[in-house]
Amino acid sequence: MKIGIIDYGMGNLFSVAEAIKRLGCDYFIAGDSTTLAQADALILPGVGAFPDAMHKLKASKLDMFIAQQTKPVLGICLGMQLLFEFSEEVQPTSGLGVINGQITKFDASALRVPHIGWSELTWHKPYVESTTDFVYFVHSFYATQTNEADIVASAQYGDVQVPAVVQYANFTGMQFHPEKSGELGKQLLKRWLKDVAK
Numbered sequence: 001m002k003i004g005i006i007d008y009g010m011g012n013l014f015s016v017a018e019a020i021k022r023l024g025c026d027y028f029i030a031g032d033s034t035t036l037a038q039a040d041a042l043i044l045p046g047v048g049a050f051p052d053a054m055h056k057l058k059a060s061k062l063d064m065f066i067a068q069q070t071k072p073v074l075g076i077c078l079g080m081q082l083l084f085e086f087s088e089e090v091q092p093t094s095g096l097g098v099i100n101g102q103i104t105k106f107d108a109s110a111l112r113v114p115h116i117g118w119s120e121l122t123w124h125k126p127y128v129e130s131t132t133d134f135v136y137f138v139h140s141f142y143a144t145q146t147n148e149a150d151i152v153a154s155a156q157y158g159d160v161q162v163p164a165v166v167q168y169a170n171f172t173g174m175q176f177h178p179e180k181s182g183e184l185g186k187q188l189l190k191r192w193l194k195d196v197a198k
Helices: 013-022 050-059 062-067 078-082 182-197
Strands: 002-006 026-030 041-044 073-076 084-087 099-105 115-123 134-139 141-144 151-157 160-168 171-174
Touching: 002 013, 013 026, 013 182, 041 078, 050 062, 050 078, 073 078, 078 084, 078 141, 078 171, 099 160, 115 160, 134 151, 134 160, 134 182, 141 160
Parallel strands: 002 026, 002 041, 041 073, 073 171, 084 099
Antiparallel strands: 099 141, 115 134, 115 151, 151 160, 160 171
16 A cells, blocks of 8 residues: 655645654655556645645646545645635635635634644544544634534634544545644544555
8 A cells, every 4th residue: 555645845745754654654755646646545735825735736737636536635734724615815715625615714813823732632423542632733724614524523722613634535634733643643644544445
């Protein structure tokens, strides 16, 4: 089994790659659809602004490649947000549209933005067993207007329920950084890889 990590110029590629490697799984990093098509599953990492990310994905035609995937795809942080239909970050921008919902900014008058640090997950459905429920977040935007059935876990930030793990068809998203989230992050990546291997 080989995991393709998508390089579009805005990802925390090497920390994600190292986490996959520690779990004993082969991976490669590539930025073109021909090479990425050889993977058994794909990871879409991401750090930065939504419009810039979509521009880069479109420029390399990776937007259509990802959206049309039937293989498992995992979006991490910004990579998860890109899976949704729309974002209001900087300017209104369409996303990949594979999961229902849109990306909205936290209210800076009510909350400290960005949301940085460890937050506890609330599970909406069984997914992993771990001795801790805390994961590490760094984000200013979050998914709204999502289908409740797509939410695997959420985290509370102030009075906002943040979709933290989402899953629809072959697409999975994690708003936090599993590669920086200790034991639970490891278990979440292991669960995703187990699903890939089925």
